[in-house]
Amino acid sequence: MTPLEVATARALTPGCAEVLHLNHAGASLMPQPVLDAVISHLEREGRTGGYEAANEAAAALAHTYNAVASLLGCAASEVALTESATRAWDAAVYSLPIAPSQRVLISRAEYASNAIALLQLCQRTGAEILLVDNDQHGQIDIEALAEALAHHDVALVSLVHVPTQSGLVNPAAAVGHLCQAAGVTFVLDACQSVGQLPLDVTELGCDVLTGTGRKFLRGPRGTGFLYMRQALLEQVEPVMLDAHAADWIAPDRFTIRSDARRFENWECNLAARLGLGAAIDHALSWGVTNIAARSERLAAGLRARLAEIPGVTGHDRGEHLCAITTFSVADIDPTVIQQRLRAEAVNVSVGTASFARLDLPPRGLESVVRASVHYITTEDELDRFAECIRTIASAPAS
Ligand SMILES: Cc1ncc(COP(=O)(O)O)c(C=O)c1O
DSSP states (O other): OOHHHHHHHHHTOGGGGTOEEOBTTTOOOOOHHHHHHHHHHHHHHHHHOHHHHHHHTHHHHHHHHHHHHHHHTSOGGGEEEESSHHHHHHHHHTTSOOOTTOEEEEETTOOHHHHHHHHHHHHHHOOEEEEEOBOTTSSBOHHHHHHHHHHSOEEEEEEESSOTTSSBOOOHHHHHHHHHHHTOEEEEEOTTTBTTBOOOHHHHTOSEEEEESSSTTOOOSSOEEEEEOHHHHTTOOOSSOOTTTEEEEETTEEEEOSSGGGGSOSSOOHHHHHHHHHHHHHHHHHOHHHHHHHHHHHHHHHHHHHHTSTTEEEOOOSSSBOSEEEEEETTBOHHHHHHHHHTTTEEOEEEEGGGOTTTTGGGTOSEEEEEEOOTTOOHHHHHHHHHHHHHHHHOTTO
């Protein structure tokens, strides 16, 4: 991105004047077109009625499906809109067939909500979770995955593309390639990668992909989406249905709709959905490849700055690192660091073991500071951030 494009993107982001925001992995700062889409629809609902406003906005609401499809390289009929990435993931995974003798393969990057759902599903079905360990780089071991696929009856492979607790980018396309060769369903959690990395479901080889609106896509809270490959869609009956997902055609009969919206609710926050569409349009207008190049360069610069500060340890591992940076400062609890930064209008978050049981505790970590940049971050902001951390590290007790 050119300096002019970055300046324009910042000028379109009211939050840039208020905070030094390094919490895009938590929830980003919405740009003005997203705020306008959400607020104007809510105002219209207030003035004319919710159903009437929905009718007026029908074309824009339909566009959100097309926007997700453009972002992921899929058909709009393969997209369902949800209220979060977790609900999208649950809607798909709870509906997939899992037999008692089967294995569910996961990696060390597995996210808490996915892990909890899989534990429950395995308790119910008698299937077993099998952990595919990391390789020497700290990412999923592709050879170990190939072995597991060759030796077990596998119901599905669940991979988190970019974990919540580190800068790692897992080699998702290599996993997709192996799953396709083995004929095993591949579920990709792209919650932290969508909006910061280019994604194409054909290249990734995934059957299911889930994402959220509020993080690197810079959309509103309470938005998420599910992609399910058409061939799988036709075989998978949602675990829950309503009168949007299915038609009540006779007192004793119903038919399920054929597209991915079979996984949706009838009722939803339409203003937020319009905001999601605007956020995707905004990301596509900059180009996700350009966004990735800039944010990866900024994050590398942040890691380099932090590495020079006495007492700071970086925790990102992997061959490919992204916009998320994790670190700790000797003898200072990450939550205290977060609070001290917040007092300076600097936003970061804290990654904890309870969200990353298979990754942080085995590395001897209970929690880490997570600073996540985006294309609207500037070098000056990173200099200021590094100075804040240097001050905190040099005066731990103050
Ligand atoms: C890797 C990963 N997966 C899933 C989720 C859940 O997303 P949501 O809160 O939209 O359900 C998160 C949230 O932080 C995440 O980091």
